[in-house]
Amino acid sequence: MKxxxxxxxxxxxxxxxxDKRAYAVLLSESSAWLARxxxxxxxxxxxxxxxxxxxxxxxxxxxxxxxxRPFLPWLAAIARYRWVDHLRKVYRADETELFDDSAVxxxxxxxxxxxxxxxxxxxxLSDNQATAIELVKIEGHSVRDAAHKSxxxxxxIKVNIHRGLKKLSALIEKAE
Amino acid sequence: xxRVNQTLIDSMVDDMQPVAPLRANYGWALVAAAAxxxxxxxxxxxxxxxxxxxxDAEAIxxxxxxxxxxxxxxASASAVVMASPGxxxxxxxxxxxxxxxxxxxxxxxxxALAKGxxxxxxxxxxxxxxxxxxxxxxxxxxxxxxxxxxRGAPVNPRNAGMLxxxxxxxxxxxxxxxxxxxxxxxxxxxxHTLPVLIGGVVGRxxxxxxxxx
Numbered sequence: 001m002k003x004x005x006x007x008x009x010x011x012x013x014x015x016x017x018x019d020k021r022a023y024a025v026l027l028s029e030s031s032a033w034l035a036r037x038x039x040x041x042x043x044x045x046x047x048x049x050x051x052x053x054x055x056x057x058x059x060x061x062x063x064x065x066x067x068x069r070p071f072l073p074w075l076a077a078i079a080r081y082r083w084v085d086h087l088r089k090v091y092r093a094d095e096t097e098l099f100d101d102s103a104v105x106x107x108x109x110x111x112x113x114x115x116x117x118x119x120x121x122x123x124x125l126s127d128n129q130a131t132a133i134e135l136v137k138i139e140g141h142s143v144r145d146a147a148h149k150s151x152x153x154x155x156x157i158k159v160n161i162h163r164g165l166k167k168l169s170a171l172i173e174k175a176e
Numbered sequence: 177x178x179r180v181n182q183t184l185i186d187s188m189v190d191d192m193q194p195v196a197p198l199r200a201n202y203g204w205a206l207v208a209a210a211a212x213x214x215x216x217x218x219x220x221x222x223x224x225x226x227x228x229x230x231x232d233a234e235a236i237x238x239x240x241x242x243x244x245x246x247x248x249x250x251a252s253a254s255a256v257v258m259a260s261p262g263x264x265x266x267x268x269x270x271x272x273x274x275x276x277x278x279x280x281x282x283x284x285x286x287x288a289l290a291k292g293x294x295x296x297x298x299x300x301x302x303x304x305x306x307x308x309x310x311x312x313x314x315x316x317x318x319x320x321x322x323x324x325x326x327r328g329a330p331v332n333p334r335n336a337g338m339l340x341x342x343x344x345x346x347x348x349x350x351x352x353x354x355x356x357x358x359x360x361x362x363x364x365x366x367x368h369t370l371p372v373l374i375g376g377v378v379g380r381x382x383x384x385x386x387x388x389x
Contacts, residue, residue, distance in 0.1 A: 015192065016194065016195050016196075016197050017194050018192070018193065018194035020189050020192055023188075023189050023192050024185060024186075024189045027185040027188060027189070028182075028185060031181050031185065048181065051181060052181060052184055055181070055184060055185065055188065056184070056188075057329070057389075059188045059191070059192070060389075061328070061329035061389070062195055063195040063196060063197055063198055063327065063328075064197075064198050064259055064260050064261070064327070064328040064329035065197060065198075065260065066197060066198060066199055066200060066260040067197050067199070068199065068200075069260065069262055070262070073262035073263040073264050073265070074260065074261060074262050076262075076263045077261035077262050077263050077265075077329075077331050078261065078329060078331070080263065080331065081261070081329075081331040169332065169334075170332060170335070172261070172263070172331040172332060173261060173262065173263055173264070173265045173266075173267070173331060173332065174263070174264075
């Protein structure tokens with residue numbers, strides 16, 4: 001991962017100076033990295049949309065990358081920001097399958113990925129908040145179904161989603 | 177990779193132009209220049225209090241203005257860095273600075289209550305004027321930080337806005353402190369710290385609105 005980080009950072013610095021070839025490779029590599037990054041927490045049919053949103057954000061905000069700092073934590077912060085934004089918007093009941101290829105994930109996991117992963121953010125939520133967001137915003141259940149499955153009241157589900165998303169927004173740059 | 181992603185990447189590569197990266201050093205220099213403009217404005221419009229730089233003022237005068245300056249520097253440094261996000265970046269320093277500054281009004285209120293002289297706080301004839309001047313002096317820093325953050329990608333716009341407001345309020349108040357000859361604890365602790373509170377609230381609710389992306 002150290003070499004991947006160094007390579008991506010070098011390509012990003014080149015892209016900022018106008019190197020189109022480096023930029024094309026960087027975006028392709030980032031696209032693949034983002035797809036892996038989202039796999040555990042985003043239903044498969046939504047991953048492409050989310051990756052595209054992040055790529056567009058990277059393009060629009062590429063000046064915000066400070067060449068003196070590492071690249072992947074910058075990309076991960078944008079990925080988290082777009083993901084929390086996505087959770088606020090998405091309320092779909094028909095796309096519930098998570099593509100969980102943990103063999104592939106585990107083989108590529110390393111310290112950097114672990115530190116910047118979405119799981120870390122979920123770990124900072126209370127159990128009830130994490131359950132409410134997982135059931136309603138990720139798996140696409142209705143509030144009533146989520147209340148039934150989790151044993152929480154419907155009001156509690158709504159409150160936990162609201163508070164949980166607010167907390168996630170504040171955790172975007174947190175690594176611990 | 178999906179065909180849509182590849183098409184998107186191709187179009188972005190076609191569209192790509194060189195950009196000047198947001199280096200934190202540039203941001204800090206920008207804030208320093210804006211704060212200097214605020215201080216220059218105070219000097220030109222209200223003049224400097226000679227007692228302050230001759231060493232005639234009470235110790236609390238230097239302590240309060242020094243605390244405002246340190247808080248302004250800490251909040252500015254964090255706000256500048258927030259334009260370039262990164263997982264693992266911490267922005268806890270200014271919170272400790274804010275807690276440190278909050279000791280001043282608390283001390284003033286406790287002291288006034290103990291002496292039975294709360295009127296000295298509430299009936300300060302120059303308080304509102306000082307606060308208004310400090311807010312005007314903070315405007316250049318507030319504008320500079322807002323523009324800087326809008327160019328960047330703050331992933332916590334509320335916090336970034338609040339820190340920009342706190343930084344502007346603290347630096348503006350420290351700048352106006354060069355001109356204000358009132359060096360009592362009650363005056364400095366209340367009327368020279370209120371711009372920080374106001375800046376933070378305005379930043380949290382107003383500046384944050386223009387920082388979302």
